Amino acid sequence: MKALEGLKVLDLTRALAGPFCTLMLGDHGADVIKIEIPGSGDDTRHWGPPFIEGESAYFMSINRNKRSLTLNFKEDEAKEIFLKLSEDADAIVENFTPGVMERFGLGYDVISSVNPRIIYASISGFGQDGPYRRLPAYDQIMQGVSGMMSLTGEPDGDPQKVGIAISDIGAGMWAAFAVMAAVHHRAEHGEGQYIDVSMLDGQVAWLTYQAATYFANGKPPARLGAAHPNLCPYQAFMCQDGKFINIAVGSERIWERFCEAMQLEELSKPDYATNGDRVNNRSVLVPYLQQVFLTRPVAEWVEDLQKVSVPSGAINDLADVFADPQIEARDMLQEMIHPVAGKIKQTGIPVKFSRTPGGLDLPPPLLGEHNREILADLGYSDDAIESLKQREVI
Numbered sequence: 191m192k193a194l195e196g197l198k199v200l201d202l203t204r205a206l207a208g209p210f211c212t213l214m215l216g217d218h219g220a221d222v223i224k225i226e227i228p229g230s231g232d233d234t235r236h237w238g239p240p241f242i243e244g245e246s247a248y249f250m251s252i253n254r255n256k257r258s259l260t261l262n263f264k265e266d267e268a269k270e271i272f273l274k275l276s277e278d279a280d281a282i283v284e285n286f287t288p289g290v291m292e293r294f295g296l297g298y299d300v301i302s303s304v305n306p307r308i309i310y311a312s313i314s315g316f317g318q319d320g321p322y323r324r325l326p327a328y329d330q331i332m333q334g335v336s337g338m339m340s341l342t343g344e345p346d347g348d349p350q351k352v353g354i355a356i357s358d359i360g361a362g363m364w365a366a367f368a369v370m371a372a373v374h375h376r377a378e379h380g381e382g383q384y385i386d387v388s389m390l391d392g393q394v395a396w397l398t399y400q401a402a403t404y405f406a407n408g409k410p411p412a413r414l415g416a417a418h419p420n421l422c423p424y425q426a427f428m429c430q431d432g433k434f435i436n437i438a439v440g441s442e443r444i445w446e447r448f449c450e451a452m453q454l455e456e457l458s459k460p461d462y463a464t465n466g467d468r469v470n471n472r473s474v475l476v477p478y479l480q481q482v483f484l485t486r487p488v489a490e491w492v493e494d495l496q497k498v499s500v501p502s503g504a505i506n507d508l509a510d511v512f513a514d515p516q517i518e519a520r521d522m523l524q525e526m527i528h529p530v531a532g533k534i535k536q537t538g539i540p541v542k543f544s545r546t547p548g549g550l551d552l553p554p555p556l557l558g559e560h561n562r563e564i565l566a567d568l569g570y571s572d573d574a575i576e577s578l579k580q581r582e583v584i
Contacts, residue, residue, distance in 0.1 A: 192219025210362030216255030336393030
């Protein structure tokens, strides 16, 4: 048994933000019906290389635990099928440009007249209102507009984006949270509602302490590379073997343990007595520590620091990550069988439930793989389904 068993989700999303939302729901038992354009499907089916036996690795990373149904919304019969599916659906998730679903005749007002309990979540770059609502939005654009890139990169370098699409993935997570919050409200009050999720809003919400610093002093925070604006030492240092170590001295108790492990007389100076002193004198302290860290390989430093409970760790590449015993112990690397690609690897489920754990039950679907199954459940005969296929409704 999974936590979301019995929840039926109609997934009209593609690319990353929406599919990550429905991935989260599907992993925990929701019946996610992924509705795609006949013939082409989700854009990411064609994103690559790499491909595995012709299947996009990108697509397969975010579309497990879903069933695929193709519908051509240019045809009225396709819209009728969607409305039938909506009658007993719990949630709809879509990430078209604002206004597109209304032009299809399948906006929230129409769907809620068929099913007043529906939870209808729209994910977009800038949201459903405001002067930018119709502008195209991709993750890198959002990381820039939100200010995230202004905070990322070396002090004397160019702004940098984060190495994964955090605007997309963050929006998907916000949407999954919002859908479940709305499910709780519906359980208490019997009514569905419309949800507007903006990639930009989510990134601005994540600014947290960086925004607080700006609110406090009116100065936009500068890029600090791997350093922390409020704590020192709290950053990465290169070691003798060319690999990097992260150090996080987040309190005076940790500083004491750090000094114990490092055994450096220099660190006892009054200039470094408190975190405030260290922040004010980071231009001297950090270069000094960097020279010290260059004297030994990263594994030795990590071992010594972790012995005295100083938060520290190597900066791993993905080969290191997926060979790490902690990742293995937490089941964050899993395998499943795909009907075309064979055995594929997947990142695991990050949330562990004691009674209703999630699972990897369905491989990423082939385009339209579940057309017959889903339409038969709606009462369509084999002949009717074949007719829909021949007329390119599905």
